[in-house]
Amino acid sequence: MINETSRHKGLRKRLVEGLKVKGIRNPSVLEAIGNVPRHLFMDSGFINFAYKDQAFPIGAGQTISQPYTVGFQTQLLDVQKGEKILEVGTGSGYQAAVLVEMGAKVFTIERQKELYTKTHKFLPSIGYKPACFFGDGYKGLPDFAPFDKILVTAGAPLVPPELKMQLKIGGKLVVPVGSDKHQDMCEIVRTGENDFKMKKHGGFVFVPLLKGTVNF
Template sequence: MAENDSLRHQGMRKKLVDGLKIKGIKDERVLAAIGKVPRHLFMESSFLNFAYKDQAFPIGAGQTISQPYTVAFQSQLLQIEKNDKILEIGTGSGYQAAVLLEMGARVFTVERQKELFQKVQLFLPEIGYRPACFFSDGNEGLPAFAPFDKILVTAGAPSIPEALKEQLKIGGRLVIPVGKENRQEMMTLIRVSEKEFKTEKHGGFVFVPLLKGTVNF
């Protein structure tokens, strides 16, 4: 990977991290991970000059690679501990999964778009990241691998899927943007007991919608 990750890229990442600190990201492990993951490798070559701007960009199949601030903000809300077992809903480019892996988590990631799933499954190991990748409907989670310490949803949901709540460990955290297509509220759901959940709200964001079913082309 080193030959594709120049000192210039590393310098641009440092600037990005400095900008994230100014915007309020305080978790040093999140900042260190963003400082290490080569975001430019996750993007179409035409966008390489924009790879370290704090913006979202298209990645194909009507999806985007999330804005670094959003990735950092959601990762910080998860309060990740080393070896946490994390379910990510919406693999997309694989960038968020790489950040979580860089933080020492064990990542199970689900993608409903076959084109993106196949691309990421080949690409991530090539640059040294090995999450467990699954092609399925994220609304269903991964019941066979539950429970999870943390669950992260990277698409806007009209409500919190019941299947995901059930797959969260007691004491676990679920981070999800909830709301209508044009604006969602970032929410943290903490499982207090078998039946009891506590919710926290963290402001407005805009994500692509969390859709049902899978896309096989």
């Protein structure tokens, strides 16, 4: 049973209106953010801040992304119903839930065992059922490739080459690339077997995309 009140719905509606003002215009993205109960993804100490347009800690040195950032990345990804999407960095599961809400077939990978263990049980309990994996996001999920789209939710020092090669031709990768303190949001389209086109879409700050796995 989802702990959902009319107040939560009202706060989400206000959040969506604020995202429109900031430039998130894709109706499907706005509808998904308007439907996903973000307050359930946050520690109880932050629950009153769930519908503010801010990032908050979720444990293991990670954060739940700012709703504007989720909206921006998802809008840039241009999600279509039925697409096969790899998300690198499950975290709280909020971004995965937004993608599932939009009708995508979602595969999501998390390197922090603590977060993976929590999230892969939590998401189905509130009605979202992506395929969740524990592993190194830099390596992606080659056994399930190719993907229509790939979304990376942590900052990488470079575009992970293995992820590029897991795109189908015509597929798109959205990844923040740069230093620990600043990344450019990069949109990469695979135009041929070994050909890619890249555009940059402004600066962001994400937690770093780290290699390997962490067990707790």
